[in-house]
Amino acid sequence: MGVYDQSRFLKSLKAIAAEYVRTPRPTATDNRIGRWPGKIALAAGVAVTYYVTAWVSLGLLLEPDGVAVFWPAAGISSGVLIAIGPHARWPVAFGVMAATIPANLMGDRNLPAAISFAVCNAAEALITAGLIYRYFGANFHLGRLRAVLGLLAAAVLGTAISGIGGAVAYKLFHSPNVPMLTTWLHWFTSDVVGILAVAPLFIGIATAIRRPPVRGQIPEALAALGALTAMTILIIALPQQAWDTVLPLALLVPILLWIAARFRSVFSAVGGFMVSLIIVCTTIYGIGYFGGPGLAEEDRILEAQIFVVSVMLAALLIAALFAERRRAEASLVQSKMMLEQERDNKLMNTQAVAAAIAHEVNQPLNAIVINSGVVLQLLEKKLPQDVEVREVMNEIINDASRTGELIDSVRGLFRQSGEPPQLTNVNEIILGVLRLVRGELQDRGLSQLIQLAPELPLVPANRNQLHQVILNLVHNALEAMDGIQDRTGVLRVGTEVRDGVAILVTVEDSGLGIDGENLDKIFDAFFTTKRNGTGLGLAICRTIIERHAGELTASSDGKNGALFSIVLPIKPVESPERL
Numbered sequence: 271m272g273v274y275d276q277s278r279f280l281k282s283l284k285a286i287a288a289e290y291v292r293t294p295r296p297t298a299t300d301n302r303i304g305r306w307p308g309k310i311a312l313a314a315g316v317a318v319t320y321y322v323t324a325w326v327s328l329g330l331l332l333e334p335d336g337v338a339v340f341w342p343a344a345g346i347s348s349g350v351l352i353a354i355g356p357h358a359r360w361p362v363a364f365g366v367m368a369a370t371i372p373a374n375l376m377g378d379r380n381l382p383a384a385i386s387f388a389v390c391n392a393a394e395a396l397i398t399a400g401l402i403y404r405y406f407g408a409n410f411h412l413g414r415l416r417a418v419l420g421l422l423a424a425a426v427l428g429t430a431i432s433g434i435g436g437a438v439a440y441k442l443f444h445s446p447n448v449p450m451l452t453t454w455l456h457w458f459t460s461d462v463v464g465i466l467a468v469a470p471l472f473i474g475i476a477t478a479i480r481r482p483p484v485r486g487q488i489p490e491a492l493a494a495l496g497a498l499t500a501m502t503i504l505i506i507a508l509p510q511q512a513w514d515t516v517l518p519l520a521l522l523v524p525i526l527l528w529i530a531a532r533f534r535s536v537f538s539a540v541g542g543f544m545v546s547l548i549i550v551c552t553t554i555y556g557i558g559y560f561g562g563p564g565l566a567e568e569d570r571i572l573e574a575q576i577f578v579v580s581v582m583l584a585a586l587l588i589a590a591l592f593a594e595r596r597r598a599e600a601s602l603v604q605s606k607m608m609l610e611q612e613r614d615n616k617l618m619n620t621q622a623v624a625a626a627i628a629h630e631v632n633q634p635l636n637a638i639v640i641n642s643g644v645v646l647q648l649l650e651k652k653l654p655q656d657v658e659v660r661e662v663m664n665e666i667i668n669d670a671s672r673t674g675e676l677i678d679s680v681r682g683l684f685r686q687s688g689e690p691p692q693l694t695n696v697n698e699i700i701l702g703v704l705r706l707v708r709g710e711l712q713d714r715g716l717s718q719l720i721q722l723a724p725e726l727p728l729v730p731a732n733r734n735q736l737h738q739v740i741l742n743l744v745h746n747a748l749e750a751m752d753g754i755q756d757r758t759g760v761l762r763v764g765t766e767v768r769d770g771v772a773i774l775v776t777v778e779d780s781g782l783g784i785d786g787e788n789l790d791k792i793f794d795a796f797f798t799t800k801r802n803g804t805g806l807g808l809a810i811c812r813t814i815i816e817r818h819a820g821e822l823t824a825s826s827d828g829k830n831g832a833l834f835s836i837v838l839p840i841k842p843v844e845s846p847e848r849l
Contacts, residue, residue: 309361316365324373344461345468347395353476363392386439390432398428411477413593418586429461466582467546474536506558530588538589542582691730721764739811743777750781775836784826
């Protein structure tokens with residue numbers, strides 16, 4: 271259908287396409303269509319489908335203007351173009367034109383009228399789809415109320431513009447005595463009905479291809495569509511009475527609600543299309559409720575058009591509302607889950623801080639208790655040595671001071687920033703740690719092998735945190751050698767320069783080793799192989815080393831001890847993170 275002044279219309283069409291069509295990023299479908307075989311196949315498919323639909327629609331012309339009262343072909347061209355994307359606009363346009371011309375020539379149209387109608391029909395699809403592309407993008411779907419109303423507005427505007435061309439062409443080339451307003455009105459209503467009835471089907475299929483529906487719902491959906499079809503056939507068999515004008519639509523509403531509430535919008539589009547197809551075919555061929563002789567031809571056609579539009583809008587609007595409700599419910603559930611996760615994370619952080627502080631402070635507190643006992647023993651002597659008492663008291667003071675530093679250090683791990691890094695001698699830290707554990711080595715009957723690289727380069731670090739890491743690794747090594755019977759326990763600690771850009775610190779024990787399954791999890795928070803362990807020591811150690819842009823790793827064969835390696839960069843990174 272349709273006509274216009276061809277040269278002027280092509281110019282205006284080009285301007286409209288440039289204004290309204292925004293080309294998105296090509297998809298796989300666009301790439302296939304972008305090739306000539308794809309373009310030709312698409313154009314041929316549209317042409318055949320459009321021709322068959324147009325030929326059926328021309329079976330019912332409204333006199334005296336001779337315009338088809340139903341034009342589902344408009345929905346085919348617009349729906350295919352919206353579903354595939356803007357890269358298909360010219361194959362679809364040429365397919366529409368190739369089908370419109372012979373379909374009109376088989377009737378009473380002449381060649382100029384057929385060509386004009388062909389141009390108008392192609393322009394109608396381009397304008398409707400172009401408006402959708404501009405305001406909704408290429409991946410358009412009907413799961414939103416705004417999208418359904420947008421499709422309605424695009425259909426109204428596209429058919430209104432093309433109807434002007436069709437009315438002018440009909441006036442110039444076919445029937446100059448027919449009022450242009452009458453021709454335009456019939457063109458407009460028939461094409462709007464066609465777009466609303468058919469286009470959602472192609473849009474829904476494209477959406478289902480991108481995101482397939484749940485297979486478990488398909489049998490129920492098919493049953494609902496079968497019930498909708500059966501109810502439509504029952505409506506067609508109803509007698510025509512003045513009081514039952516709205517009854518057919520009321521009979522379909524419960525089934526439409528069922529489909530919209532249970533399934534995605536594609537099934538509502540399919541259901542609306544099936545109802546529309548039955549109504550259109552029975553009206554064209556004079557069958558049943560909308561095709562019988564009980565009403566005047568114009569009245570029953572108008573009633574059928576209103577019914578099709580009402581069914582499609584009801585189906586699409588109800589489906590969109592349910593889809594938006596489902597998205598809102600999913601969003602609320604997700605928000606609730608995120609809030610619960612955030613709450614759990616805060617509780618976990620609080621527990622982690624408390625456990626980490628307890629874990630790290632336990633060591634200097636134990637040293638304080640032991641040294642205090644030594645002081646008491648010295649005081650029980652009749653002539654205590656002042657030098658011994660003074661040394662032990664200094665150790666108690668140092669342990670108490672280190673306790674406060676450890677608390678600040680652990681708290682710093684859970685803050686965004688802390689102390690700036692300072693150039694630190696790692697060998698000095700190691701020697702200080704070994705002095706602290708000297709008594710434990712003797713009590714456990716262990717020996718030590720120290721291999722520190724001379725003139726070890728300084729590294730940017732938080733001294734307290736690095737001291738905490740090495741002390742933790744050394745304590746773990748000592749505990750790992752408890753209970754070994756077949757060999758003497760040896761603690762090996764060493765440092766070396768690696769490639770001139772980093773230093774390597776190693777802490778190795780000769781214990782029973784770490785099982786291969788546990789080796790991958792020992793740095794995870796709250797994972798521990800100790801009976802009374804918190805599972806935070808090694809996790810905190812790795813966090814500290816990573817904050818220093820370094821790396822902490824572990825290796826073991828599961829039989830002959832474990833080796834922990836720390837790699838720290840020598841040169842500070844630009845704008846170093848506060849540690």
